[in-house]
Every structure is written in C-alpha cells, then in structure tokens.
Amino acid sequence: EAGVAQSPRYKIIEKRQSVAFWCNPISGHATLYWYQQILGQGPKLLIQFQNNGVVDDSQLPKDRFSAERLKGVDSTLKIQPAKLEDSAVYLCASSLGRENTEAFFGQGTRLTVV
Amino acid sequence: DAKTTQPTSMDCAEGRAANLPCNHSTISGNEYVYWYRQIHSQGPQYIIHGLKNNETNEMASLIITEDRKSSTLILPHATLRDTAVYYCIVRVSKGGSEKLVFGKGTKLTVNP
Numbered sequence: 634e635a636g637v638a639q640s641p642r643y644k645i646i647e648k649r650q651s652v653a654f655w656c657n658p659i660s661g662h663a664t665l666y667w668y669q670q671i672l673g674q675g676p677k678l679l680i681q682f683q684n685n686g687v688v689d690d691s692q693l694p695k696d697r698f699s700a701e702r703l704k705g706v707d708s709t710l711k712i713q714p715a716k717l718e719d720s721a722v723y724l725c726a727s728s729l730g731r732e733n734t735e736a737f738f739g740q741g742t743r744l745t746v747v
Numbered sequence: 748d749a750k751t752t753q754p755t756s757m758d759c760a761e762g763r764a765a766n767l768p769c770n771h772s773t774i775s776g777n778e779y780v781y782w783y784r785q786i787h788s789q790g791p792q793y794i795i796h797g798l799k800n801n802e803t804n805e806m807a808s809l810i811i812t813e814d815r816k817s818s819t820l821i822l823p824h825a826t827l828r829d830t831a832v833y834y835c836i837v838r839v840s841k842g843g844s845e846k847l848v849f850g851k852g853t854k855l856t857v858n859p
Contacts (some may be wrong), residue, residue, distance in 0.1 A: 637790075666847065674832060677847035689757065689846060724790050726847070733779060733838075736847050738790030 634683050635659065637739035641731035654742045656725030658706070662737075664688075665702055667710050668700055668735045670722045670741070679696030682708065715746045751835045755855040757830075761775060764806030765822040767853050772816040779838045782820045784831040785852070791834065794820065825857045 646652050658665050663684050667678035679698065681689040682703035693700070697716070702708040712719055722743050727738040729731040752770040756848040759765040770782060781796040795802055795809045797818070802809045822829055822851040837847050 664845075668849075675832075675851050678846065678848060681846065726790070728845075731847065733796075735781070735793040735796065737793065740788075740790050 637725055637727055637737055639723075639739035640741055641742055642740065643743045643745075645747060648684055648717055648746050649708070649714040651744070652710065652715055652744060653709050654723050654725075654744075656708045656739060658708070658725070660726035661729070663705070664705030664728045665708050666724075666726040666728075666736065667700055667708070668724040668726065670724055672721070676724055702717055710724045712744075715744075717746050720744055720746045734745070749825075751837055751850050753835050753850065753853045755851070756856070756857060758856050759808070759822075759825045761827060761857055761859050762788065762824055763830065765825040765855060765857070767820040767822075767855065768817065768836075769819070771819045771835070771837050774815050774837050775822075776815075779840050780809065780815075780818050781836045782807070782809065783834045783836065784829075784847075785834070786828075786831040794833075796838070806818050825855075827857050827859065830857045831855060 640655050664680040667679045670676040670681050679693045680700045681688045683703045685702050701709045722741040724741045726736040726738040728734050769817050779798050782794040783791040785791045795807050797809045797811050811818045830853040832854050834849050
C-alpha cells in the first residue's frame with residue numbers, strides 16, 4: 634500500500650516569497666491533516682479536511698497561510714508571504730476518517746526561510 | 748480537550764524493556780489513548796491505541812490503568828532503532844471528526 638506522498642522534500646526561500654507544498658494522501662482516506670513542526674517541538678495541527686470540506690482550521694494563520702483539497706483527494710498548503718518564523722517541517726497525514734482509526738504521515742517538507 | 752503529561756526524556760539499555768509513562772487525568776469516557784513515535788527526520792508513525800483494556804501488537808503493549816488516568820507503553824525488547832520521540836495522545840472527537848493533537852513527547856534513547 635502506497636503511503637502519504639509529499640513534495641518537495643526540502644525548500645529554501647527568502648522571506649516575503651511565497652511557497653506551496655503538495656500532499657497526496659493514501660487512496661480512500663477521507664481525512665487529511667496538515668501539521669507544522671518547529672524544531673524541537675511536537676507537530677502542531679494547522680488544518681484538517683474531511684473529504685473536501687474544512688473541519689478545523691483554528692490554528693491556521695489565515696493572513697498568510699491557505700490550504701485547499703480539491704475533489705477531496707490531493708491537497709496543497711500555501712504560504713504567502715513567508716516569514717522567518719515559518720521555518721519548520723510541514724507534515725501531511727491522512728486517515729480513513731472513521732472513528733478509532735489511525736493516521737498515517739508523510740515524510741514532510743522541510744522549509745527554510747532566510 | 749484532555750491533555751497528556753510525559754517525561755521529557757528517558758534512557759533504556761538495548762535488549763531491555765522500555766516503559767514509557769503517560770498521564771491523562773482529564774480523559775473522557777469515550778476518548779482513546781494513542782501512541783505515535785517519530786524517528787529523526789521522519790514523519791510520526793502509529794504504534795498502538797486503546798480505550799480501556801490492555802492492548803498488544805507486534806510493536807508494543809499498552810497498559811491502561813483501571814481509572815484510565817494514566818497509561819504505559821511497553822517496548823518489550825528495545826533496540827537501537829527504537830530511539831525516537833514517543834507521543835502519547837488522547838484522541839479528541841469534534842463534530843464527528845477526530846483531531847490528533849500532539850504534545851511534547853518523551854525522547855527515548857536506547858543505549859548499546
């Protein structure tokens with residue numbers, strides 16, 4: 634079974650530039666999560682989708698971050714404009730979306746803002 | 748949301764059992780306890796979860812106290828590859844969709 638695919642693996646940009654990350658979840662998984670993990674901390678949930686609808690985006694900095702999940706499959710997370718403090722690993726995860734099922738994570742995209 | 752408390756770090760000798768504690772004293776009756784681990788430079792990996800009863804799979808065992816206020820993850824024979832950050836998570840339900848909220852975790856170091 635293919636896992637959660639993310640790209641790119643690494644990205645370096647200058648502050649004020651924009652960047653986009655892509656996630657392809659496991660086939661058939663209804664729930665998709667985006668997390669931000671700053672070095673030395675646990676992952677922080679940014680946004681959660683159920684199919685193509687947003688379930689929770691309470692921790693998403695909406696003035697600069699946006700995410701979409703067209704057709705309820707792939708998802709993109711965008712930052713515009715980036716700040717130095719956005720340097721982190723961005724993790725995508727997916728699950729079946731039913732109660733009591735585990736989530737599977739991708740390897741993440743490491744973003745460095747200089 | 749129920750919070751969890753874990754020690755910041757632990758050490759274990761290779762081949763010995765690693766027992767990782769977690770306190771979740773505010774857990775609700777329908778909330779599950781999940782354990783994930785994160786090996787350096789990788790995404791978190793699911794280990795095991797449970798509600799009331801003890802659980803065991805090929806990776807680990809989960810012991811949940813009768814009052815459900817704490818649990819212990821047991822790696823029966825730790826290897827160097829088990830060195831990772833271990834996260835204890837109480838799975839919260841919201842509007843029919845389950846959030847997955849991570850704390851700071853326990854950094855387990857398995858020593859040769």
